[in-house]
Amino acid sequence: MVAAAPLVDLLASAAATGSALVGLYIGYQAYRGLRRNDEPAMRYLAAGMILLFGVTYLLAVVGQGLIALHVVTLGFQDVFRLLVRVLQLAGLVLIAYSLHLAAGGRIAEG
Amino acid sequence: MIVAASPPSAPSLPAPPRWAGDLFLGHMTDPSVADDPDLSTLVGLFDDEHVRTILAATSAEPLSAAELSERCGVSTSAVYRRVDRLVDAALLDERTRPRSDGHHDTVYVAAIERFELVVDDGEVDWTVDRTETDVADELTRLWGEF
Numbered sequence: 001m002v003a004a005a006p007l008v009d010l011l012a013s014a015a016a017t018g019s020a021l022v023g024l025y026i027g028y029q030a031y032r033g034l035r036r037n038d039e040p041a042m043r044y045l046a047a048g049m050i051l052l053f054g055v056t057y058l059l060a061v062v063g064q065g066l067i068a069l070h071v072v073t074l075g076f077q078d079v080f081r082l083l084v085r086v087l088q089l090a091g092l093v094l095i096a097y098s099l100h101l102a103a104g105g106r107i108a109e110g
Numbered sequence: 111m112i113v114a115a116s117p118p119s120a121p122s123l124p125a126p127p128r129w130a131g132d133l134f135l136g137h138m139t140d141p142s143v144a145d146d147p148d149l150s151t152l153v154g155l156f157d158d159e160h161v162r163t164i165l166a167a168t169s170a171e172p173l174s175a176a177e178l179s180e181r182c183g184v185s186t187s188a189v190y191r192r193v194d195r196l197v198d199a200a201l202l203d204e205r206t207r208p209r210s211d212g213h214h215d216t217v218y219v220a221a222i223e224r225f226e227l228v229v230d231d232g233e234v235d236w237t238v239d240r241t242e243t244d245v246a247d248e249l250t251r252l253w254g255e256f
Binding site: 026029030031032033034035036037038039040041042045098099102103 | 205206207208244245246247249250253254256
């Protein structure tokens with residue numbers, strides 16, 4: 001069972017990278033939707049997705065790297081964790097706002 | 111007596127929900143347009159000069175009925191007649207475009223890329239190659255429908 005821990009770590013990293021890539025793909029399509037359809041709701045959806053998946057992932061990787069390389073102490077782990085959570089919240093708020101913009105557009109239309 | 115073929119008026123039911131995976135896999139064939147319209151419907155449409163102008167203009171950029179009426183030099187009601195037939199035949203797609211006052215205009219985009227008539231082996235066959243629906247446009251549409 002000793003060998004299981006690195007494998008689980010590796011799988012967790014792979015899954016995290018995968019969700020970051022898929023999240024960025026959706027964010028990219030939302031950005032293209034903004035360019036192609038001039039739909040303001042897509043701006044916030046794209047920004048939210050990129051913040052939620054791209055920026056937080058990058059921050060987590062950078063944080064882990066800095067701790068692993070002893071650039072910062074392990075105590076900073078909680079700081080990075082807090083930052084990631086705050087950015088996730090900000091990303092979700094942007095997506096929720098985008099949803100309201102899209103819904104508002106439909107009400108004005110009807 | 112020759113009766114001009116007109117596409118059957120589709121019932122105005124909401125489109126069936128699409129499988130969410132279509133958004134990512136790009137298989138966005140709408141089941142309602144899987145079958146090509148009759149050849150007489152298609153040829154009847156292509157025979158119309160204004161229909162050709164509408165398809166050509168909307169293949170370059172999305173245009174509203176008012177803009178199309180300007181391009182064709184006919185009334186908007188004449189444009190709507192043609193646009194409705196084109197949309198029924200799935201040769202034209204409808205989209206919305208936000209206006210500065212917060213309302214949305216309906217704009218049209220050509221959905222046909224190529225029409226092919228094949229005479230071979232004792233048969234006449236035809237195909238309509240449609241422009242592939244863009245994932246980004248589908249996402250925009252779906253997001254607005256939530």
